[in-house]
Amino acid sequence: MPKRDLTSEVQRGLGPREGKVSEKKNYHMSMDEFRHYGRSVVDWIADYYEKIESFPVLSRVEPGQIRDLLPSEPPINGDSFESILKDVDDIIVQGLTHWQSPNFFAYFPANSSGPAILGELLAAGLGVQGMLWSTSPACTELETHVLDWLVDMLGLPEKFTSKTAGGGVIQDSASSAALCALLAARERATNHDTNAHGCDGRLVAYASSQTHSSIEKAVKIAGLGARNLRIIDVDDTFAMSSDALARQITEDRQAGRLPCFVCATAGTTSSNALDPLPEIGRICREEGIWLHVDGAMSGTAALCPEYRYIHDGMELADSYCFNPHKWMFTNFDCDCFYVADRKVLIQTLSILPEYLRNKATDQGAVFDYRDWHVPLGRRFRALKLWFVLRYYGVNGLQHHIRRHVELAQRFAGWVKRSEDFELMAPAPLNLICFRHKNGDSFNQNLLDTLNQSGTLFLTHTILNDKFVLRICIGQTNTGERHVLQAWKTIVETAEGLTKTGST
Numbered sequence: 068m069p070k071r072d073l074t075s076e077v078q079r080g081l082g083p084r085e086g087k088v089s090e091k092k093n094y095h096m097s098m099d100e101f102r103h104y105g106r107s108v109v110d111w112i113a114d115y116y117e118k119i120e121s122f123p124v125l126s127r128v129e130p131g132q133i134r135d136l137l138p139s140e141p142p143i144n145g146d147s148f149e150s151i152l153k154d155v156d157d158i159i160v161q162g163l164t165h166w167q168s169p170n171f172f173a174y175f176p177a178n179s180s181g182p183a184i185l186g187e188l189l190a191a192g193l194g195v196q197g198m199l200w201s202t203s204p205a206c207t208e209l210e211t212h213v214l215d216w217l218v219d220m221l222g223l224p225e226k227f228t229s230k231t232a233g234g235g236v237i238q239d240s241a242s243s244a245a246l247c248a249l250l251a252a253r254e255r256a257t258n259h260d261t262n263a264h265g266c267d268g269r270l271v272a273y274a275s276s277q278t279h280s281s282i283e284k285a286v287k288i289a290g291l292g293a294r295n296l297r298i299i300d301v302d303d304t305f306a307m308s309s310d311a312l313a314r315q316i317t318e319d320r321q322a323g324r325l326p327c328f329v330c331a332t333a334g335t336t337s338s339n340a341l342d343p344l345p346e347i348g349r350i351c352r353e354e355g356i357w358l359h360v361d362g363a364m365s366g367t368a369a370l371c372p373e374y375r376y377i378h379d380g381m382e383l384a385d386s387y388c389f390n391p392h393k394w395m396f397t398n399f400d401c402d403c404f405y406v407a408d409r410k411v412l413i414q415t416l417s418i419l420p421e422y423l424r425n426k427a428t429d430q431g432a433v434f435d436y437r438d439w440h441v442p443l444g445r446r447f448r449a450l451k452l453w454f455v456l457r458y459y460g461v462n463g464l465q466h467h468i469r470r471h472v473e474l475a476q477r478f479a480g481w482v483k484r485s486e487d488f489e490l491m492a493p494a495p496l497n498l499i500c501f502r503h504k505n506g507d508s509f510n511q512n513l514l515d516t517l518n519q520s521g522t523l524f525l526t527h528t529i530l531n532d533k534f535v536l537r538i539c540i541g542q543t544n545t546g547e548r549h550v551l552q553a554w555k556t557i558v559e560t561a562e563g564l565t566k567t568g569s570t
């Protein structure tokens with residue numbers, strides 16, 4: 068087909084909505100239409116959740132399959148809303164991996180819930196951009212307030228509340244939080260000289276071999292250079308060795324380097340290992356090094372007093388983050404990032420052009436969250452978090468977190484009692500690392516067969532050079548039935564593979 072000349076068609080105003088652009092002409096959705104289609108979208112979402120278990124959890128499309136179904140050119144004239152929604156069914160759904168399926172056990176969850184979705188919808192409806200306090204005071208103040216609530220709810224140190232020198236801010240992701248922590252650490256270590264002159268190659272950061280890859284990315288972005296990230300060994304529980312950390316710091320100091328940042332993890336991605344925060348914190352204090360604690364998924368467990376031990380030593384941290392968008396029923400994106408000294412962070416990131424000046428900022432009476440992260444603009448994420456906290460309450464959140472941990476622990480018990488499977492790492496919370504005793508290629512085969520079945524979705528990791536399956540039980544609607552079924556499917560699939568002689 069010859070290529071259409073879109074520009075000239077647009078200029079000529081071709082099609083059913085023909086005619087020159089006039090003041091009276093209006094392509095917008097009317098509020099009556101919005102009400103009508105809004106209801107149909109909410110109904111669509113509710114229907115989706117009701118039938119979600121009938122879809123293969125992991126999408127089965129081939130690369131390029133979805134694009135092949137999309138028209139090569141954009142519509143010149145608007146499509147009906149009905150036809151757009153129909154294409155969601157006919158084109159998009161097959162290309163979804165169903166993260167909200169209760170049979171989603173892969174990676175760490177990115178879960179959601181009714182109140183979160185509605186809070187998100189409202190935020191989109193309000194459409195405020197809260198870069199400054201003055202650009203929507205409620206956007207800033209609700210965020211500060213809800214983040215203060217969470218300090219209490221998680222039993223975090225008081226120094227992270229806005230009532231002290233610290234405070235919390237919502238970032239898009241734990242990766243951004245880590246980057247901001249590292250930038251602040253860099254500036255604290257160099258007395259804000261790096262912002263002015265750039266890195267001189269002496270700064271060093273530390274993480275364990277199990278730390279999330281976002282730290283390496285942050286080190287690259289912040290200009291330290293990946294070679295200046297020291298990878299510290301872990302012990303047999305995959306937790307950072309504080310002795311190895313101390314040795315490496317000493318070596319770096321002797322070589323004239325400037326250690327500035329340690330990232331410790333409360334619940335690593337591979338195996339949920341808990342780094343020893345008290346020892347790491349003590350070393351950081353003695354050495355004057357910024358300690359960032361990454362509790363991306365597992366931090367949510369601290370809602371329950373019995374799991375708060377995962378944060379022991381947090382009083383020694385300079386910053387902390389966890390993601391309600393992982394395990395706290397708040398849809399992506401929502402990372403809560405806390406600092407003990409907000410002045411350093413703000414001084415690191417603040418630039419005040421004339422066009423952003425306003426009285427409240429000049430008086431220093433308010434938080435302008437644009438100074439607490441990389442982007443200038445920011446949306447009203449606190450709304451969905453507030454909806455979740457208010458709708459579930461502390462009791463509701465604790466109930467579901469406890470239930471997930473209990474189910475995960477039952478799964479761990481089945482693995483322990485099984486003759487064919489073995490646990491591959493301690494399982495303190497809701498992530499179980501396990502494998503069939505038949506070896507790496509059998510486990511890879513087992514994983515592929517399970518995921519191709521569409522009935523559940525698991526992912527893997529490598530621990531001690533062995534291919535290991537991970538099952539993370541944290542999806543909002545995962546219950547006993549799903550976990551029992553998952554174990555049954557895993558066992559039966561392994562038996563089937565054994566019978567066919569798979570190795």
Ligand SMILES: Cc1ncc(COP(=O)(O)O)c(C=O)c1O
Nearest residue numbers: 175240241242279335336361363
């Ligand atoms: C421990 C840990 N830190 C950081 C991240 C990065 O999270 P985000 O996607 O919010 O950047 C993850 C993601 O799974 C994680 O498990």
